[in-house]
Amino acid sequence: MHALHCCCCYSHQFIIYSSSFFLLTQKSVTEMRPDEFGIEEQVTVIRPAPVEAYSREHVFVPPVLAKWLRPHQREGVQFLYDCVQGLKDFKGAGALLADDMGLGKTLQSVALIYTLLKTGITANKLPTCQRIIVVCPCSLVKNWENEFVKWLGVGAVKALAIAEADRKTVEKNLDIFVKTKMFNVLICSYECLRAHVGRLTKFKDCCDLLVCDEAHRLKNSENQTSRALNSLPVKRRVLLTGTPMQNDLQEFYAMVDFTNPGILGTPEGFRRNTLFPILRGREPHASEAQKRKMMQIQNDMSTTVNDFILRRVNTLNAEHLPPKLVQVVCCNLTDIQQNMYQHLVSSKDMQHVLDGKQVNCLASIQMLMKLCNHPSLVVEDEKQGHSKSSKRAAASKQIKYSDEDKEPTAAPGSAEIAKFLPYVAGGGGGRGNFALVHPEWSGKMFVLYRLMKEMRRPGNGNDKIVIVSNYTQTLDLIGRMCRENSWGFCRLDGSVTMKKRQKMVDEFNDPSTPLVAFLLSSKAGGWYVCCKPSWL
Helix, strand or coil: CEEEEECCCCCCCEEEEECCCCCCCCEEEEEEEECCCCCEEEEEEEECCCHHHECCCCEEECHHHHCCCCHHHHHHHHHHHHHHCCCCCCCCCEEEECCCCCCCHHHHHHHHHHHHHHCCCECCCCCCCCCEEEEECHHHHHHHHHHHHHHHCCCCCCEEECCCCCHHHHHHHHHHHHHCCCCCEEEEEHHHHHHHHHHHHCCCCCCCEEEEECHHHHCCCCCHHHHHHHCCCCCCEEEECCCCCCCCHHHHHHHHHHHCCCCCCCHHHHHHHHHHHHHHHHCCCCCHHHHHHHHHHHHHHHHHHCCCEECCCHHHHHHHCCCCCCCCCCCCCCHHHHHHHHHHHCCHHHHHHHCCCCCCHHHHHHHHHHHHHCHHHHHHHHHHHHHHHHHHHHCCCCCCCCHHHCCCCCCCCCCCHHHHCCCCCCCCCCCCCCCCCCHHHCHHHHHHHHHHHHHCCCCCCCCCEEEEECCHHHHHHHHHHHHHCCCEEEEECCCCCHHHHHHHHHHHHCCCCCEEEEEEECCCCCCCCCCCCCEC
């Protein structure tokens, strides 16, 4: 018997007692045994590892991590440890941690990784794992590296993070990982591992534990990423995702089969014995027998997968966090916006869109959405459209070889929209990159302006704000407003490299910096943004 203890600041210890006889390699032995007639014959039997091969000491989660774990996180570490060590009642050594965002999936994984690197259950006390691979989206590679430093300190885990490097550098680093003992943990992106998995599979001991972050990428077993990861010679697999299942059982099967291969049968058998009966039972005209069969199959499948899938919802964090306040503020359009809106929707071009005679309907919808953000956004689009039209007229004699040479046109109905903007002394009228923003022209922008001004008033705590937009033009406008009022800001969109993103976030979170606003594009890959599609 062995046990896993989680030392922590709570009054009780977190202990796992379990048998270890499935962990060490079993041996095949050939011996002579009598058959049913008493005749000696040669048979092959499988003998488990002897008891003395196992350590009689307990296994502890290192206190440097255990002291930070909340109750649900200690439960998660216990669950993952049991799964990857083969201590559960299923055939396999994989686990799927499907907690909601904010419950600490990364911390639980770090605790598991460090425990397996530092502890073992054998009599020689060798660590359970020597090499561990963490695969995640490219934008999270540095985040994972920082998490090991945050919870364990510098140098506690020898992690090799590969992000944004040339091919030769990547291949050199992979060779160092598999051929030497300089590093215990390899952190790389899905794209990196997919392209270079062959350098790892040459070695049988290249990986003792595989951790896949954002594992919903593995919902298709036929794509190159899933095939590359499946080729790694590793049975211990931990998948991290907040969305383990949606409405497609075939995708769910792909994730489960990757976690513990074959546990739900072959793909053909799953479709025949599980998927099709469930789909038939969900049909409106399904018979009672089909519905009963569907419920029985669903219950059987749940019983099987619940042994290695753990999902908790965010309500567990309620007692550890201050109450969350969500306010939806509806902003009225200003008179300027209303006049522009009426002009657009009543224009002849817009009527063609409404009647289905104009194919460029998406541009019209986006134009109305931009108008709700600020009138100058629509005026800038209209001016750019006329400018491009002039250029096309001047270059009409040039030969065009493909449709790619065509310039986009302004949205239907945007002609003469600029006349609704008020006259501004000194020229400009709110047009151009260097013109004043005039937040009072927009209901949304004026609310944001007053909110930020109140936040920065002395005595109000100097709070910071994160502003998310689907349009980079809106971020341009907000950035100009911040400059006009001397509010420091930083901006993260698709043009910012992965190396600079984490540095930017750290700088914004530093209370000593003068940054007030963090402007974030919802289309910046790898970032999770929950907001109204049009604007904050």
